Amino acid sequence: MELNSIKDAFDRVTKKQKLSCSKSQEVIDQIRQEIENAIDKVQSANDPGSQLDYKSVLAQLKDTLHNMAPLSQLEGTQKELNVAVSKYVKLLEKSLNPDISKAYRNIDFDSHMLNQIIASHFYRQGLFDVGDHFIRETGETESAAAMKSPFLEMYQIIEAMDSQDLGPALNWAANNSDKLSESGSHLMLKLHTMQFVKILQDGNRDEALMYARTHLAPFASSHMADFQKLMACLLWAGKLDSSPYNALLSPANWDSLAEEFKRQFCNLLGQSHDSPLSVTVAAGGQVLPPLLKFMNVMAGKKQVESMNHLPVPVELDREFQFHSIFVCPVSKDESTEDNPPMLLSCGHVLCKQSITKMSKNSTKIFKCPYCPTDIDAGQCRQLYF
Structure with a gap:
């Protein structure tokens, strides 16, 4: 979600709205001034010896208002405001109501496990009636007691503590x-x-x-x-x-x-x-915007479906980081037991498979991709997190 672009569009709407309001007030003040002047002239026309005729005063007022063209003045600024508002609404719809199905990948779900996760979420939130109803609807009655019993005890104790x-x-x-x-x-x-x-x-x-x-x-x-x-x-x-x-x-x-x-x-x-479900939803909501942006960029490219790893990093807040990981800056793959992170003699870190490819199976010296140091693959040491 491009929050900066939304803010800029909002600022433009605000500016146009203030301009329209100011122009409208200016036109209204002009009209009021002309009417007050005409009233003064009509009142003075009733004085003895006055050469003014109230009909001529009204005719003059009509001509003045016609020449002012107040509607034309108001329509100009109002049109600009309407255009800005229309663009802002479209931007909001595009940014805040995206087609999130683009970030979805067809995978097989274990419905039994998913039902247990949802039911457990209800129970650990203290929503026991909701959890029971969900269990009945899904037919997961066998494991219901095991999931519900400990949390029922927990909330009974917490309820006593509240008192x-x-x-x-x-x-x-x-x-x-x-x-x-x-x-x-x-x-x-x-x-x-x-x-x-x-x-x-x-x-x-x-x-x-x-x-x-x-x-x-x-x-x-x-x-x-x-x-x-x-x-x-x-x-x-x-x-x-x-x-x-x-x-x-x-x-x-x-x-x-x-x-x-x-x-x-x-x-x-x-x-x-x-709750694992709460954490999953919160983390998913945080990474959804960059995932959608990536999928929009990669739209129509067949290799997206076959990717095992994202070619771009997706950052999560500290609260969603539960263990240390290393992503090779060359291959973009996460390190594993078979592909651990390796410390080069220059101080940079790559995954083992990347070093193997660059050194032709450790048969030749290669240059570090991040500095001009010549690297001997045999001198690289595994890192442990």
Whole structure:
């Protein structure tokens, strides 16, 4: 999508609109001035001894307005505005309503797998009724329970957290404490901290101290600063909102804790925090404009259908980059185990197959395509990402 061209077209429409408005106001002011002058003359024609006749005044006004040709003046600027608007609408239709089927390649889909992905998306978004209805419509009932059950549990715990009830979350974290520790998660500490603050805000200092000794003390050695801060909060039992630690009572802390719980829950399920379907759609929407532009350029060329790799790079935002890849700048192929990236003696990097072709199977010296250095293929070293 050429956003710059859309902006330029919008600026032209805005400029024409301001010009048309200014010209219209100018013509209206002229007409009003002439009418006011004619009214003054008619009123003075009634004075004794006046030589003016109101009929002649009206005739003169008519001639003046006819010579001004206000409609002709307005039509000129309005026509220019209409042309600019028409071009802008066509540009929007072309840019914002493209034929996205051009970027589609006929491939075989596993409908069973696709249905599971869609159903799983509904369940992980908490849309259980929608997911159930989708499962019934597609007939994927066998795997429905396995997909739905864990997310149903997750949302029941999150719903309790929304009501500031940490009991279910603490029970889940306790049952999965070993796995959480292995993944380096601090969810258990965060849950106990929030529960401690909640007890303290209710004014139960002794209960809060007992809770800290039982549940927070094991974390003291590895999180001393946080532990000391919580112990200082004991001095403000029942009035934590007016203490230097009132930030602990922010509603945003509950939202952050629920999000962290959701992240860790999905992690233990072996799934990403974000729905794979959402990520796919978002990434697809980002690369669709350059893909459409490429397909428009390559329209009618038969080799497009047989291409295994795009001849042009398609950039994705950092959030969609999950692992390192290398694309050979010569062949445009992604590196693989059989075609790894190789470091040349000059510091540039090419894929192994490109080096093999350029060196005639390592039998001759070749020049680096990006600098004039002579390269011995035997001195190239494989890179590991």
